[in-house]
Amino acid sequence: MRELIISKIDKYSYIFPDPRYSSKEGLVAFGGDLSPNRLLSAYKKGIFPWYSEGDPILWWSPDPRFVLYPDSLKISRSLKKTLKKNIFEIKVDTNFYEVIKNCSQIKRKNQEGTWILPEIIEAFVNLHEMGFAHSIEVYKDSELVGGLYGISLGAAFFGESMFSKVSDASKVALVKLVEISKKFEFDFIDCQIPSDHLKRMGAIEIDRNRFLDELEIAMQKPGKVGKWN
DSSP: OOOOEEEEEEEOOOOOOOOGGGGOEEEEEEEEEOHHHHHHHHHHHOEEEEETTTTTOEOOSSEEEEEEEEOOOOHHHHHHHHHTTTTOEESSOHHEEEEHHHHHSOOOOTTTSOOOHHHHHHHHHHHHHHHEEEEEEEEEEETEEEEEEEEEETTTTEEEEEESSSHHHHHHHHHHHHHHHHTTTSSEEEEEEEHHHTTTTTTTEEOHHHHHHHHHHHHOOOOOSSSSO
16 A cells, blocks of 8 residues: 655755655645745646645645646637637736736635735746746736636646636637647646536546656657747
8 A cells, every 4th residue: 555645845855755645635745935946846746836825835736637638628609609709809928917916816616715825926927937837818908807827848738727807708718728739739738626617618637647647748848938929
């Protein structure tokens, strides 16, 4: 029987325990910081930070994992109509801070508060400035009404969060992300935690070991570092 490993992260080390040995819930480690090197090391291993205010930094790799393969995107009839109307303007990497700020402020069903704390925002803005974190922005009448953000490494995109102030805005952002993912030949979009919203658009749950195997392959491929706009 495998021993479950939940390690305290040494602030002087960027090494994480193997997530294959963590529980189904996926808690891999705690502690450390949100420095760029640590965050990038974590994502390359299929690990991401997720914690509440007042808690130590918690690092996760859940089983199963929720992913969207670009060729599996499902676009509903109503969304197709929305796309044809061209009522939205879509931009990429032009307003990262506003996207992540809106994601932190949007109210979500069955969720109190937000995990996108000020230090998370600061850390991801740093990664954006370094060319690793990216945003898709959706505007209507010159107002930011939806979007998403995440990290790009190798041939994978790690989606972090999305928001929508008007109907279909976040879905339009996802369609754009898939379009970009196909252009860059990304293997998959990591959606982390299952949601009905993304299931309807084609995301599926896969075994964590399968995800980690596919991640290792994706990390061996060249990435798209730098601004995408």
